[in-house]
Amino acid sequence: MNFLNIDFNKYFISFLVLIIFFTFFLLYLITKIDNNENLINNLENNFNTTKYLFEEQKRYALSLAILLSKDDEIIKSFLAQDREKSFELINKKIATLKNVQELNFEVQIHNQNLTTYLQSWDISKKDIKLYTFRKGLIEVKNNKQPFVSIELGKRLNIKAISPFILEDTFLGSIEVIIGFDILAHQLEKMGYKLFVLLDKKHLNIATELTNNELINRNYILVNQNSSNILKDLDLTLLKDYGYISNENYAFSYFSYYDLNENHLGYIMIAIDNKNHIKINKGYEFKQKNITKIIKII
Numbered sequence: 001m002n003f004l005n006i007d008f009n010k011y012f013i014s015f016l017v018l019i020i021f022f023t024f025f026l027l028y029l030i031t032k033i034d035n036n037e038n039l040i041n042n043l044e045n046n047f048n049t050t051k052y053l054f055e056e057q058k059r060y061a062l063s064l065a066i067l068l069s070k071d072d073e074i075i076k077s078f079l080a081q082d083r084e085k086s087f088e089l090i091n092k093k094i095a096t097l098k099n100v101q102e103l104n105f106e107v108q109i110h111n112q113n114l115t116t117y118l119q120s121w122d123i124s125k126k127d128i129k130l131y132t133f134r135k136g137l138i139e140v141k142n143n144k145q146p147f148v149s150i151e152l153g154k155r156l157n158i159k160a161i162s163p164f165i166l167e168d169t170f171l172g173s174i175e176v177i178i179g180f181d182i183l184a185h186q187l188e189k190m191g192y193k194l195f196v197l198l199d200k201k202h203l204n205i206a207t208e209l210t211n212n213e214l215i216n217r218n219y220i221l222v223n224q225n226s227s228n229i230l231k232d233l234d235l236t237l238l239k240d241y242g243y244i245s246n247e248n249y250a251f252s253y254f255s256y257y258d259l260n261e262n263h264l265g266y267i268m269i270a271i272d273n274k275n276h277i278k279i280n281k282g283y284e285f286k287q288k289n290i291t292k293i294i295k296i297i
Contacts, residue, residue, distance in 0.1 A: 036277055036279075039245075039250055039273070039275070039277050039279065040243065040279075042250075042271055043243045043250060043251075043252040043271065044252070046187070046190075046192045046252055046269045046271060047241075047252035047254070047269065049187070049190065049192070050183075050187060050192070050194070050252075050267065050269050051254075053183055053186055053187070054158075054183065054267075057158055057178055057182065057183060058148045058149075058158055058160065059148075060103075060178075061105070061148055061158050061159075061160035061176045061177075061178050062146055062147075062148040062160040062162070062176075064097070064105070064160065064176045065146060065148075065160040065161060065162040065174060065175060065176040066146050066162045068090075068093065068107065068162070068174050068176070069146075069162035069163065069164055069173070069174045071089075071093075073089050074086065074089055074090065074093075074109075074174070075164060077089060078109060078117065078164065078171075078172060079171070081117075083117070083118055083123065083126065084123070086109065086117070086118050087118060087120070087123045090107050090109070090118065090120045091120055094106075094107060094120060103178075103182065104178075104179070104181065104182065105176055105177060105178045106119070106120050106121050106176075106177040107119075107120040107174065107175065107176055107177070108120065108174075108175045108177065109172065109173070109174050109175070110130060110137060110161075110172050110173045110174075110175065111127075111172050112170060112171055112172050113131075114129070114130050114131040114134070114137050114138070114141060115127050115128060115129055115130060115131075116128040116130060117172060130153075133152070133153065133205050134151065134153055135151070135258060135259040135260070136149055136151045136159055136161055136259070137161060137173065137175075139161075139259065140161045140162070140163050140173050141163070141170050141173070144163050144165055144168075144170055145163070146160070146161065146162040146163070147160070147161050148160040148161070149259070150256050150264075151258070152198075152202055152205055152206055152258060152264055153205065153206070154205070154206060154207050154208045155179075155206060155208045155209060156196065156198055156206055156209065156222050156264075156265075157177050157178060157179045157180065158177070158178040158179075158180075159175055159176070159177055160175065160176045160178075161173050161174070161175045162174055162175075179223070180194065180196050180222065180223040181223065181224075184223055184224075184225065187269065191271060191272075192269050192270065192271055193225060193226075193229060193249075193269070193270040193271075194223060194225065194267070194268075194269055194270075195221065195223065195225055195229075195230060195251075195266075195267075195268040195269075195270065196221070196222040196223045196265070196266075196267055196268075197215060197219040197220065197221060197222065197235075197265045197266045197267075197268065198219065198220045198222050198264060198265040199218060199219060199220075199263065199264060199265050200214065200218055200219060200220050202264060202265075203220065206220070209222060213227050215227055215230055215235070216230070216233065216234070216235040216236075218235065218236075219235060219265060219266070220265075222265075229248075229249050229270055230246075230268075231246060232246045232247065233246050233251070235266070237280055237282065238253060238255075238266060238282060239282030239283055239284050240254070240255050240282070240283060240284050240285050241253060241254040241255060241282070241283055242280075242281045242282035242283050243279050243280070243281045243282075244279060244280050244281075244282070245273050245277060245278060245279045245280070246273070247273070247276055248272070248273055248276070249270045249271065249272065249273050250270070250271055250272075250273040250277065250279060251268045251269060251270050251271075252268070252269050253266050253267060253268040253269070254266065254267055255267075
């Protein structure tokens, strides 16, 4: 009888241990799945938030460019080719808008032949030929309509261009230039970190980025941020858009392109990867024209 009790107890304890093991294993799986889903949800949120804020900055830059292109004083000084007066007017308006809206931006005015008339940051620069690499300017001249994009020039930034039109004749254009610092600051307040990467093969155009930090051998870090966050990321794994992670950070990302559909680089948004989850989900566009959904134009 005692033998039977001992045997029963042994099997009961073994069964109980097995139940406990599977219970903890199931809880582990549920927790892991839950953590993965939470991470994906957070990445989707920062992806959508970043795109929305980009669009907001584009709309604001375009509105500002249109406003300045209708300014009578600016137009008058431009038609008179009075660069000193134009320089004074532009910087006065920039200073006023900076004080009112705390927005940091620059302005460039272009001649009818798509050369530089004036730069708000350097009055000495003029007559620089822009038509060889500034596709947005050609777009505005041909269509006589305002235009905004992330455009590659000597730097990379958001550029909004509005034409000077007189009796349906294109006389020139004015451009509002906004960098990525404001967007990075907005995202940082939400706990996100922004990285704008440019393929180094475009440094023949983006000459002012030549001394910027090289990431993963093939990409230039356009905006100022800690490159250590990108450590151990294999950027060759990136697709058109998606999610990827390293030990401490997870990233959503999307490609951006020039007006000829040439790939320029990636916008990446990082969040803390507290549970050290490994993720690499990339997606390709099924049709070439779908890139316009992601491309900032």
